[in-house]
Each structure stands twice: as structure tokens, then as C-alpha cells.
Amino acid sequence: MDVDVAGVEQAVSTGSLPGWDRVDQLVVAAYDRSAASEGGVVADYIPALSEVDPRLFAVCVAQTDGAVHSVGDADVEFSIQSISKAFVYALVCEALGHEAVRERVGVDNTGLAFDSVMAIELNGGHPRNPMVNAGAIATTAMLPGRTATERWERIRSGLSAFAGRDLEVDDEVYRSETRTNQRNRAIARLLESYGRVELDPLEVVDVYTRQCALRVSARDLAVMGATLADGGVNPVTGQRVVAEGVCRDTLAVMASAGMYERSGEWLFEIGMPAKSGVSGGIVAISPGKGGIGTFSPRLDDAGNSVRGQRAIAYLSRALGLNLFASVPHVSPIDLH
Ligand code: GLU
DSSP: OEEOTTSOEEOOOOOOOOOHHHHHHHHHHHHHHHHTOOOOEEOOSSGGGGGSOTTOOEEEEEETTSOEEEEESTTOOEEOTTHHHHHHHHHHHHHHOHHHHHHHHOOOOOSSOTTOSHHHHHTTTOOOOTTSHHHHHHHHHHSOOSSHHHHHHHHHHHHHHHHTSOOOBOHHHHHHHHHHOHHHHHHHHHHHHTTSOOSOHHHHHHHHHHHHTBEEOHHHHHHHHHHHHTTTBOTTTOOBOSOHHHHHHHHHHHHHHTTGGGHHHHHHHTOSOEEEOTTSEEEEEETTTEEEEEEOOEEOTTSOBHHHHHHHHHHHHHTTOOTTOSSOOOOHHHHO
């Protein structure tokens, strides 16, 4: 326990992971227990996403000490999609601070679909949180930069620093989504009409579409998650990417809104901040301990990867990652 300058006693609730061998064994067990799940369907509203092999599956854990455990198709790349929202949010918080982003984008769950126009209307043009498309587009629009190219480069290099390697755009996915993203363009126009986006809305959607098309692997997601778990320092490269307070803010919005309309249920059953994307990735974070990255393209009806959720549910319990659990427990997800 530390005492800060105001004389207030401070403490954190983080513990530690078991030894390397045990974590490795449990990552394999998480993969084996989830691999046979056949449920879910591959997203096809972005045409290029439907071409993925639905059998792909990877589970990775990156520890805050830099150790990385992986099983399955851990190096297969896919477009990051909505998971980018969490990391771009972190970059914007780093650049502009907690209050500015909180005021403009918000931190509360909408209870409605990620691409809901009704949610914007119901809230007088306020996007509510950065994990839905409206909030993510508003967040991307806040990123400092004189031109769209400068803002884009800031995102690409920022997310690359989280991953610890140079990330590149999947051109096919970018072009495919650009041809079919009328809804996101409409959302950006609506935000513009409410004064929530001041730049050219179509230019902002273009940057947003590119950020969603950045290629990552499950291993990258684990390392990106571990960077948030490690207070903003990438544990593999040692580079500080964002400040500690930014990680706290980012993890809080992931906890409230990272798993689409199932965010409450996820927190209730699994107890970890997480973000999923329509291409089948999930990143989940245990502050102080590490990040989990999974990839499996078949999604449930809320848009979350079926096998990814199962694997993380298992690891949350087996590694003691549930933020709300003070003693080991069995989650109902383990029972079916
Ligand atoms: N680029 C996708 C969209 O804006 C991301 C959706 C997602 O992964 O939830 O529709």
C-alpha cells in the first residue's frame, strides 16, 4: 500500500498468474475444450469477410512480463474491425485527455446494435460510447492531425505500437467495406448534423474504414491487450504506448460496451473487459496480468465469436481473471 501526496492510502487489486508451464497448459486446454463448438455463422455484411475459412481458430495469452502462449492459427491475419475502436479510443484519450473524450463520446452502453441510428436519435445526437459505430466515428474524428492522411498515420502507427510490429491494411476488406458502408456514412452525416463531427464526415468514415481493415493476428491481439494490462507499456517491446490512466479509461469502456448488446451478460459471466469484432477476433484483458487474443470467425447472433467466448470463459476461471471474483468459481458457461 502506498500513501499519495494528499495522504490518501492507495492500493490495487491485481494478483499474479501461475507459472509459465501452468499458463501454457491452460491455454492448450482452453483451445481443446472450445475447438469442437460448431455454432455460429461467419459475418457477410462486408462481402470480403465471408470468404474466410470458418475452421480457423487461435487462442493466445500475452503476460505482462512479456511471455506469450499460443495455440492454433495464432499467426493467421484477419481485419481487426471493431476491436480497433478500443485502441483508437486510447490514442485519442492520450492526445486529448479523459474529460474531452468523455464529454463528446460518452461511456454508457446504448443497449442497441453497434450500428444503430435510433440510438443516436434517442440520445439527441450523443453517441453514448466509443465502442458503437457512432462513438467510434466521433472518436476517430477527434484525433489530432492537419489532414486525413496525418490522422490515419497516427492510427496506423499507434495500433502498430500496441501490437509491437508494423500493421498493414487488408486492401480487399477495405475496398469491400468502402463499397458497402452506406450506413456508416449516414451515421457520420447524422453526427455532423448534431455538431459531433466537425471534419468532413466522409473523410472520417474513410479513416475509420481503414482502421477497421488493419490486419492483426490473435497473437497481436494478445500483445495489444497485454499493453493495456501493463499500464500502457508494451511488455514485448518495452515501449510506452499510452499513459496508465488511459488504460484505466479504455478498460472501463470495454467493460461497459465491448461485447455488443451482450456486454452486461459478458461482465456478469466472465468478469473481464473485452472487445470483439465481426471478423471473429476478441481481446480480453486482466489488468496487471495480461491479455487474451482469440480468433474464430463464426459469430453468435450478437456478433461475438462463439469459440472465442468459450475459450476466454475457460481461461477467466482457470487463471483467476474475473475481476469480481475473490475465490475460485465455476461459470455456467463451463457447464454447457
Ligand atoms: N467495420 C465494421 C463496421 O463499421 C466494424 C463492425 C464490428 O466489428 O463490429 O460495420
